[in-house]
Amino acid sequence: xxxxxxxxxxxxLQDIWFIVLAFIIIVYTILDGFDLGVGFWxxxxxxxDDQVTKTxxxxxxxxxxxxxxxxxxWLIAAGGIxxxxxxxxxxxxxxxxxxxxILVVFCLIxxxxxxxxHEEFDSPLWHRIADTAFIIGSIVPSFSFGVVIGNLVQGMPxxxxxxxxxxxxxxxxxxSLLIGLLALTIIITHGAIYIRVRTTGPLQKKATQWAKVxxxxxxxxxxxSLVISVFLHDHVLENFLANPxxxxxxLLGFVAILITFWHIWTEANPIRTFITSxxxxxxxxxxxxIAVYPNLVFSSLDPNYSLTIHNASASDLGLLIMxxxxxxxxxxxxxxxxxxxxxxxxxxxxxxxxxx
Numbered sequence: 444x445x446x447x448x449x450x451x452x453x454x455x456l457q458d459i460w461f462i463v464l465a466f467i468i469i470v471y472t473i474l475d476g477f478d479l480g481v482g483f484w485x486x487x488x489x490x491x492d493d494q495v496t497k498t499x500x501x502x503x504x505x506x507x508x509x510x511x512x513x514x515x516x517w518l519i520a521a522g523g524i525x526x527x528x529x530x531x532x533x534x535x536x537x538x539x540x541x542x543x544x545i546l547v548v549f550c551l552i553x554x555x556x557x558x559x560x561h562e563e564f565d566s567p568l569w570h571r572i573a574d575t576a577f578i579i580g581s582i583v584p585s586f587s588f589g590v591v592i593g594n595l596v597q598g599m600p601x602x603x604x605x606x607x608x609x610x611x612x613x614x615x616x617x618x619s620l621l622i623g624l625l626a627l628t629i630i631i632t633h634g635a636i637y638i639r640v641r642t643t644g645p646l647q648k649k650a651t652q653w654a655k656v657x658x659x660x661x662x663x664x665x666x667x668s669l670v671i672s673v674f675l676h677d678h679v680l681e682n683f684l685a686n687p688x689x690x691x692x693x694l695l696g697f698v699a700i701l702i703t704f705w706h707i708w709t710e711a712n713p714i715r716t717f718i719t720s721x722x723x724x725x726x727x728x729x730x731x732x733i734a735v736y737p738n739l740v741f742s743s744l745d746p747n748y749s750l751t752i753h754n755a756s757a758s759d760l761g762l763l764i765m766x767x768x769x770x771x772x773x774x775x776x777x778x779x780x781x782x783x784x785x786x787x788x789x790x791x792x793x794x795x796x797x798x799x
Contacts (some may be wrong), residue, residue: 452759456766457752460524461737463769465728467520471521472630472728476634478511479585479630480585480637482578484650485504485577485578488503488649502646504561506637506641507558509783524765528757530757532750532755535606540614542611543611544587546587547583553580554581557574558577561574585631586627588623588626589626590614590623590626593619593621595741596672596734597619598742599614600744602748603748608744618671618676621664625661628657628663628664631653631657632658633717638653639717642791662700669693683734693726693727699722702719703719703720737752737753740755
């Protein structure tokens with residue numbers, strides 16, 4: 444094999460792993476997104492401590508009980524891919540976001556503990572503590588993931604040695620906070636739609652109202668962030684201007700959001716609404732991936748310092764070995780995930796609340 448052939452193989456493997464990473468982020472956002480969204484709306488069942496409210500809370504917890512831990516496997520997979528396929532990106536991003544990501548991990552652990560041990564003690568005080576942990580553990584990660592993505596898209600002060608030269612406070616800039624808010628609105632909308640899928644009666648009616656609030660916020664945040672991204676961060680347009688047909692992806696994403704809006708407002712079939720919501724998430728993330736490609740971390744100091752899939756990847760042998768493993772593991776995980784969702788599908792009723 445000559446040098447050019449070796450470079451072609453390496454480039455192909457780098458592109459494949461960029462696609463795999465995007466796919467896993469999409470799956471994670473769709474799956475764990477709805478149960479994080481359920482945690483947000485859980486807060487709004489707190490008004491009165493009567494039997495109806497308690498039942499609503501139990502239904503919300505039961506609706507995600509079979510799925511939440513499996514959903515978070517995709518987050519671990521995304522982190523694993525960064526570590527193994529793009530180690531320089533992993534090192535730079537995790538050092539820059541060390542404290543925020545530690546907080547996210549803590550909140551996810553707090554959330555998991557609150558779900559698993561919610562009924563461990565028959566105490567109103569313990570239930571309030573567990574409820575609070577569940578809510579905080581759902582909201583903080585949802586917002587924080589958006590802040591991270593906002594910084595990656597906008598650009599971070601990365602020097603020629605691939606080191607982050609900013610401060611913790613510089614990460615919480617207006618643009619990243621806006622993208623954090625956008626991520627939160629996506630997740631709460633998706634969560635409310637999921638509640639509509641799994642519930643009936645008054646709780647489903649509440650979820651419809653929640654979904655209406657969420658989709659309005661989602662539309663507002665996505666429109667504002669799109670305008671700001673286009674006018675203030677022109678590097679996100681380069682791939683679209685070079686290949687105009689790629690504009691079809693964000694266009695379809697916006698259409699999917701509008702269809703989701705229509706389905707919510709007309710109280711259409713909940714499953715169909717969930718599918719269009721998932722499509723809007725997938726197309727939005729895909730559009731963002733196209734906008735940043737081949738960058739994984741854009742440098743605001745000098746574009747030449749940016750961490751790309753080409754200058755921050757593992758060796759071709761490492762990428763190839765991991766690809767073989769992924770081709771075996773990913774289908775198995777997808778089959779298992781599909782089986783679990785099919786097994787626990789359907790509407791939840793009060794007599795289904797055996798776990799809690």
